[in-house]
Every structure is written in C-alpha cells, then in structure tokens.
Amino acid sequence: MGEPQLSESGAAQKRPGTAETAPWGELVAAALLGVERRTPPGGSVGALLDAAAVETVRRRAGARPAAPHRRTEPAPDDPRPTPPKAAGRRLSLLLANRAGGGTATTGGGRRGPAPDLGELLPQWLAAANARGYRAPVAQLPALLDAARARTDLRAETLAFAGPRALWLARQNEDWKFALRDGVQRRIPEGEEHEGEIQRTWEEGLFAERVALLGALRRRDPGAGLALLASSWQSERAEDRLMFLDSLRQGLCPDDEPFLERALTDRSRTVRATAAELLAALPGSALAARMAARARTCVAQNHVTGAGPAGIVVEAPHECDADMQRDGVIPKPPTGRGERAWWLCQLVEAAPLRVWGERLGGRTPGQIVALPVADGWRDDLHAAWCGAAVRQRNADWARALIGPPTAPFTEGPGDPAKLLSVLPEEERGAWAAGFIAVHGLSEAFRILGVCGVPWPLPLGRAVVDALEIARDAGSYPWSFSGVMGLAERCLDPSDAERLEPLAAVPDASETESPGAGAYWAESFQRMVATLRLRATMLAELTPEP
Structure with missing residues (x-):
C-alpha cells in the first residue's frame, strides 16, 4: 500500500x-x-x-477515556495454619487425579488393584477441615475447579478454602457457585454493619443474596426472616422459592405467620414449600388443621367380643380448596389412586403425637403392629414413614423399620431414610445385624447412610458377607458398588484383616470364569486404599 x-x-x-x-x-x-x-x-x-x-x-483518536474502576480490595486474611508439607503434596496428587486419572486399569476396562485417588479427595478434605487447616493459596484455583465439577466436594472445599474462595469467586464467573454454596461466608456483626448487609441484599448477585440469607439465618433466624420479608413482594417467583427454602435453617415457631401468608402465594411451588415447612412445625396451625383432617380418616375399630383391635381407614372423598391451600396436591401421580394419594398427604403432614392419642394411648411400636383393615396398611404405613423422616422422630422410625433380623420385604417406606433418623451408633448396629442375616444384595442404600468410617462391627459384617459371596461362587460384578463403598468407609485398621483375601483363590467348578481373579483384584485394591487412607491421616497430623 x-x-x-x-x-x-x-x-x-x-x-x-x-x-x-x-x-x-x-x-x-x-x-x-x-x-x-x-x-x-x-x-x-x-x-x-x-x-x-x-x-x-x-x-x-476520537475514543473517550474509560471511567476508572474501583480498585479491587485485597483478599481477606485467613489465620488458620496450612497442612503439613507431606499433606500438601498429597492434596496436589489427589487434585491432579480427581477425574479418575490415578486409577490404573487392566484389560477389559477393569479398574485394577490401584486405589482410586479421585474418590479419596472428599475424605482428605473432611480430615483437613476437622483439624482446622486452611487451603494453601496456590491450590485454591484447582480446589475451586474440582468443586465446580463435583457438587459433593463443595461443602468441604469451601470450608477448607475459607473467605478467600468467596473473594476469588467474585473475580471469576466459573466459580460463582461459591457465593451460593459458601458455608463460611462472614456476616459482619454490629449495628454499624447493618447498612452493608442491607446493601448486599438489595444490590448483590442472586447467589450472594442466597448465601447472605442462609448465613444470617444460621446466626440470627429472626434477622434473616426480617430481611426476606422486606423485599418478598418484589421478588420473582423462582427467587422466592429459593429464599423460602433458606428458612429451613433455624426453622422455628416465629416463622409461622410469614409461612402462613406464603400459603396464598401466586406460585404453586412456593405454596407447596411453605406448607412443607409449616408441617415440620408440630405446633403450627397448619399441622393442627392436618391433624384434624387425618383424625377423621384413621380410627381404632370397635372391638366386639374377643376380636383383636385394629385400625380402620376412611380416605378423603374430595380434595377441597382448603386442603389445596394447605399444600395437598389434588392430582395423584400416574398409577396412584386419588383417595390414597390425599390420605397419605394428610397423614404425613400431621404431627405423629396425634396417633398415640387417637389409638388408645399406644406406643409407636404397638400402633405399627396393629392390623389395618381393607388393604390400607401400605398406604398408611408409607405416610407414617414420611412423617417420621420429616419430623425426625426416632421412636417412630425405629418402630417402622423393625428389627434387622425380620424377613426382608419391600415395605412401604424407604429403610435407608428411616435409618437416617436413628442415632449414628444405632444405625451401624442395625446395618450390621441386617447384613449378617440378609447378606449384601439389599444393603447398598443402607450402607450409604451409615457414618464414616464404619464402626468395626459393621465393617466386619460387610467383609464377612463379601467373603461368603466369593466362596459361594457369586458374580463379583454384582457387589462392585458395595466394594467401592467399603474402600472409602471401612476403618483403615481393617487392612490387615483383609490381607488374606487378596490372594487369588483356587478356581471351583461353580464360579464364573475369571471370578476368582476379579475378587482378588478387588480385595487388593481395598487393602491398598485402606493403607493409603491411613497414610493420609498420618500426613495430616501436625508437625512438631
């Protein structure tokens, strides 16, 4: 040119x-x-x-100078100590292999005997948080990337990363989840900071507002409710639903008037959530209304002569406007009868104490043992199971789940959910008894709600059941889920006990081809994982 x-x-x-x-x-x-x-x-x-x-x-030449931006405030300090050097190196290795890259595979896509490093990352984070460590600064980006990809890592990651994770999340769109899920968000205390809280609530991103409300509810439920009420009418329906869900933190009778007003909300999902929260308050007016309706549906039969006592059920014949206002959904799921659907919703929302009064002063165990007339037993028991889980009532959960030695049938309630209501020690003992009698075929979900590491009796019951399954010539692939749980949940001290099972057994005529080698490989991986977990815990021990 x-x-x-x-x-x-x-x-x-x-x-x-x-x-x-x-x-x-x-x-x-x-x-x-x-x-x-x-x-x-x-x-x-x-x-x-x-x-x-x-x-x-x-x-x-004609461009106007850009307006200067406000200088970014420095990241806040975190006074907690960093993990020992060996533990820091271990964290780098786990983060580098969080997608499963550290798992060796053998022919046919099998995992091989090496531990799955990605599955050990949650335990490492939990152990580091229990010891009061903070994340090394250089590893914060990799930690946030890992938590972004895996929601199960978020709570422990954000606790470990501390306030600096929230500072970084404001600089990088990819990490905005931390503003919503940040369990360590700091709420300034004192009257002089009330304006700052109000300004964040009025001007902050939605994720920041949700985090602010959740944290404020944990510290001061009344202040959190007042903040939500101040802007409730101007919020979008989908935002009202998320904010209302935050009231689960610190839910108390003082929340009832607000929740009662939410029963008339324009959004059906908001109304349903408000009804669910009110039903979790046994002393609420909604719980009383549901109890009154449920009483008309369930009663003790009139015993004549030497006939046994029992329960009779008269399910609702309609779902009126008042029931719908209180959260009863009129249209049942496919394959479910209307009357049974309405009955279950009423009974599930009624306080469980109603039934002792209604059914002759009996205990939960005695009530559950009563026969139920006309085929209503499964529907009634399923509703009681839902109520026990919602109200966290261990007595009713214990009665409904029954003893672990009872014949296993597909009952109306979810045994894993009921088991989650019981104290942790009792959960482990019940699961151990269940596995000792019924084996592992139905145990996967039950094991998932037991505390980690498993109590020694539960761990021994699982290992014994695996050994029995191997010796019986069972397909090892059927137990891969339980094996994976065992790697993460067995007490590391069980490694020595598992060592003999890692040898390849002599092939028998009844076993599937290659099953013995697969079982041995699985036990080898379990032993290696338990030893690595023990090493991880030792590395996290504070240096002298």
Whole structure:
C-alpha cells in the first residue's frame, strides 16, 4: 500500500482514486465481500486500504477515556495454619487425579488393584477441615475447579478454602457457585454493619443474596426472616422459592405467620414449600388443621367380643380448596389412586403425637403392629414413614423399620431414610445385624447412610458377607458398588484383616470364569486404599 501524500504543512492529502470519509460499515462490507462482488469506496483495493487506515486512526483518536474502576480490595486474611508439607503434596496428587486419572486399569476396562485417588479427595478434605487447616493459596484455583465439577466436594472445599474462595469467586464467573454454596461466608456483626448487609441484599448477585440469607439465618433466624420479608413482594417467583427454602435453617415457631401468608402465594411451588415447612412445625396451625383432617380418616375399630383391635381407614372423598391451600396436591401421580394419594398427604403432614392419642394411648411400636383393615396398611404405613423422616422422630422410625433380623420385604417406606433418623451408633448396629442375616444384595442404600468410617462391627459384617459371596461362587460384578463403598468407609485398621483375601483363590467348578481373579483384584485394591487412607491421616497430623 502506498504512503499517504503529505503537503508542506504535513497534512494528509487525498491520493487520486481514494475514498475521503467512507462510513466504517461500508469499508467493512467491501472488505468482507471482496472487490469482485462490490466496488470498494474509491474504486480500488488500494483506496479501500487507505480509507480503512485513515478511519482506524480517526476512530481511535476520537475514543473517550474509560471511567476508572474501583480498585479491587485485597483478599481477606485467613489465620488458620496450612497442612503439613507431606499433606500438601498429597492434596496436589489427589487434585491432579480427581477425574479418575490415578486409577490404573487392566484389560477389559477393569479398574485394577490401584486405589482410586479421585474418590479419596472428599475424605482428605473432611480430615483437613476437622483439624482446622486452611487451603494453601496456590491450590485454591484447582480446589475451586474440582468443586465446580463435583457438587459433593463443595461443602468441604469451601470450608477448607475459607473467605478467600468467596473473594476469588467474585473475580471469576466459573466459580460463582461459591457465593451460593459458601458455608463460611462472614456476616459482619454490629449495628454499624447493618447498612452493608442491607446493601448486599438489595444490590448483590442472586447467589450472594442466597448465601447472605442462609448465613444470617444460621446466626440470627429472626434477622434473616426480617430481611426476606422486606423485599418478598418484589421478588420473582423462582427467587422466592429459593429464599423460602433458606428458612429451613433455624426453622422455628416465629416463622409461622410469614409461612402462613406464603400459603396464598401466586406460585404453586412456593405454596407447596411453605406448607412443607409449616408441617415440620408440630405446633403450627397448619399441622393442627392436618391433624384434624387425618383424625377423621384413621380410627381404632370397635372391638366386639374377643376380636383383636385394629385400625380402620376412611380416605378423603374430595380434595377441597382448603386442603389445596394447605399444600395437598389434588392430582395423584400416574398409577396412584386419588383417595390414597390425599390420605397419605394428610397423614404425613400431621404431627405423629396425634396417633398415640387417637389409638388408645399406644406406643409407636404397638400402633405399627396393629392390623389395618381393607388393604390400607401400605398406604398408611408409607405416610407414617414420611412423617417420621420429616419430623425426625426416632421412636417412630425405629418402630417402622423393625428389627434387622425380620424377613426382608419391600415395605412401604424407604429403610435407608428411616435409618437416617436413628442415632449414628444405632444405625451401624442395625446395618450390621441386617447384613449378617440378609447378606449384601439389599444393603447398598443402607450402607450409604451409615457414618464414616464404619464402626468395626459393621465393617466386619460387610467383609464377612463379601467373603461368603466369593466362596459361594457369586458374580463379583454384582457387589462392585458395595466394594467401592467399603474402600472409602471401612476403618483403615481393617487392612490387615483383609490381607488374606487378596490372594487369588483356587478356581471351583461353580464360579464364573475369571471370578476368582476379579475378587482378588478387588480385595487388593481395598487393602491398598485402606493403607493409603491411613497414610493420609498420618500426613495430616501436625508437625512438631
């Protein structure tokens, strides 16, 4: 391209055949389409390039200076100590292999005998948090990336990362989840900071507002409720639902008036959530209304002569407007009868103490043992199971789940949910008794709600059941889920006990081809994982 011609004064002169001041859009269009399809301004390629150069300089020279941005505040301090050096190196290794890259595989896609490092990361984080460590600064980005990809890591990661995770999340869109899920968010205390809290509530991102409300509810439920009430009418329906769910933190009778008003909300999901929260308050007016309705449906039969006592059920014949206002959903799921559906919702929302009064002062165990007339037993028991889980009532959960030695049948309630209501020690003992009698075929969900590490009796019951399954020639692939749980949940001291099982057994005529080698490989991986977990815990021990 030729140089622009200059006059004696230095001013640029129009060269013959060039465009003077063609609009920028015309220049771009001509350049994109090409001179074969559109005559460029000035009539030639050279003229087009000259005009583009002049226009570029003019546009840049005419740009206004950008307004200065407020300088970013430094990241907050975190006074907690960092883990020992060996533990820090272990964390780097676990983060590098969090997607399973550290798991060796054998032919056919099998995992091989090496531990799965990605599955040990949650335990490492939990152990580090229990010891009061904070994340090394250099590892914060990798930790947040891991938590972004795996929601099961978020709570422990954000506790470990501390306030600096929230600071980083405000700088990087990819980590915005931390503002919503940040369990360590700091709420400034004192009257002088009330304006700051209100400003965040009014101007902050939605994720920041949810985090603020949740943290404030944990510290001061009344203040959190007042903050939510101040803007409730102007919030979007989907936002009202998320904010209302935050009231589960510190739910108390003082929340009842607000929740009662939410029963008339425009959004059906908001109304349903408000009804669920009110039902979790046994002394609420909604719970009393549900109890009154449930009493008309369930009663003790009139015993005549020597006949046994029992329960009779008369399910609702309609779902009226008042029931729907209190959260009863009128349309049942596919395959479910309307009356049974309405009955279960009423009984599940009624306080469980109602039934002792209604059924002759009996205990939960005695009530559950009563026969139920006309085939209503499963529906009634399923509703009681839901109520026991919702109200966290261990007596009812214990009665409904029954002894672990009872014949196993697909009952109306979820045994894993009922088991989660019981104290942790009792959970482990019940699960151990269940496995000793019934084996592992139905134990996976039950094991998932037991505390980690498993109590020694539960761990021994699981190992014994695995050994029995192996010796019986069972397909080892059927127990891969339990094996994976055992790697993460057995007490590390069980490694020595498992050592003999890691040898390849002699093949028997009844076992599947290759099953013995697979069982041995699985036990080898379990032993290696338990020993690695023991090493991890030792590395996290504070250095002298």
